[in-house]
Amino acid sequence: MKKTLNEENFQINSTREKLAANASWMGIIINGALAFFKLVISFITGSMAILADGIDTTTDIITSILTLIASKISSKPADDSHPFGHERAETIVTKVLSLVIIYAGFQVLIGAIQSIITHSFSIYRPYLVLWISLISIFTKYFLYKYKFSVGNKIRNSSIVADALNMRNDILTSLSVLIGIIFYLTLNIMWVDSLVAIIVSAFIFRVGIKMFLETSDEFMGSSKELGEIYYNTLEAVEKVSKANNPHKIRVRKAGYVYFVELHIEVEEEMSVKEANETASQVEKELKKINPYIKDVMIHVEPLGNNEEEEFGFDKNSIKRIFDK
Known part of the structure; x- marks a missing residue:
């Protein structure tokens, strides 16, 4: 029996909500574990770079939670208060995510500059930083591929934005890895704080890009249509x-x-x-x-x-x- 357009739309909404929820929970669980270990290792080692990476990963947990909430709201049918539906909730959440990411980048930048000013360069047990960076690179790559695929499949802008943030995190963890290798092999003490500043630049870039893209959507720009x-x-x-x-x-x-x-x-x-x-x-x-x-x-x-x-x-x- 042929499905009506309303039945097809219901099926699309149900599938979207399920896939979006799976992607969000995957991000929350994996990033939650990564953030915990990064922050613990940052306190043990005193590494500013891995602390910056840990803060960045913590924001990823927030973004996954917000994405999950947005998917729930956007799947609701139109009502008297929202005759055009609730889909724009995803755009609003993406805008909020961009501000969270920009704020995280600012916090990382301030911490790194303070470290340079106070000459706090010592890192204890640097091999812990090395291993957690390697683990983070492979884990973030998996999350990026998974979320990007899901986001494009269901046309969910907040999940695609979250996936791009995961891709950015690969560069972040790679920068931390390169920095700790320089620290271990060449004994360049200030490289850890320098890497933290570079990480903050990555974070700023993603946040600003997301902010501008959602502004285009709110303004009804014809781009990508x-x-x-x-x-x-x-x-x-x-x-x-x-x-x-x-x-x-x-x-x-x-x-x-x-x-x-x-x-x-x-x-x-x-x-x-x-x-x-x-x-x-x-x-x-x-x-x-x-x-x-x-x-x-x-x-x-x-x-x-x-x-x-x-x-x-x-x-x-x-x-x-x-x-």
Whole structure:
């Protein structure tokens, strides 16, 4: 028996919530263990670099918890208070994550600078730092691949952002590893604090990038929406009675999209036929891309000529997104 669009959307939401929860819990458990050992080793050894890495990993636990909460909220259906649904919760959480990461980077930077000023360079039992760095590199790589795959599969921006943070953590732990090797082999005492400063730069970079990307989404930027615009053109082409799609606008909310467009139909067409044509375009569009949640279509007579103040047509879509 063929599933309706509502049944397909329910299945998508259920699958998303389950996969997102699994990814979040995986991050919480693994990062929780890593953060504990890194912080303990930092207190034993006095290493600023591994302390910075430990603080960074602690923020990863927070991001996984926030991602889990966001996935729960975004899976709720639309209601009277939120007629467009709850999907944008993921964008809000990603924005919060960016601020948490930026703050963590600032704390790491301050600690490293203080270490240099006070000449606190001694590291006790440096081999502990070496081993926890190696373990962290392999563990973070696994988390990065896993979360990036899940995030892209379910189009969850907060999980993708968390995965990119895991990739950044690989560089962080690699920097700590290189620093401790220099410390052990060349006896360069200040390299540990220098590595901590480099780590803070990595953290800042990821946080700022996430902040800017979510700002684009809140402002309705057309970046990375080319696929949806082309989906819209394709849907109109499949409906013979629909012509000249224009004033096309796409808005992203979490993992779903809202599409608005104008189409033209024969002037003699009845209101009922015009409505059926618009409904066919909507069905085709949702069939092409199930992540399109809602479509608003305005119908005009064929050959209608008016100034377009906003939105895209076929020519402008090709000009902008074929670059």
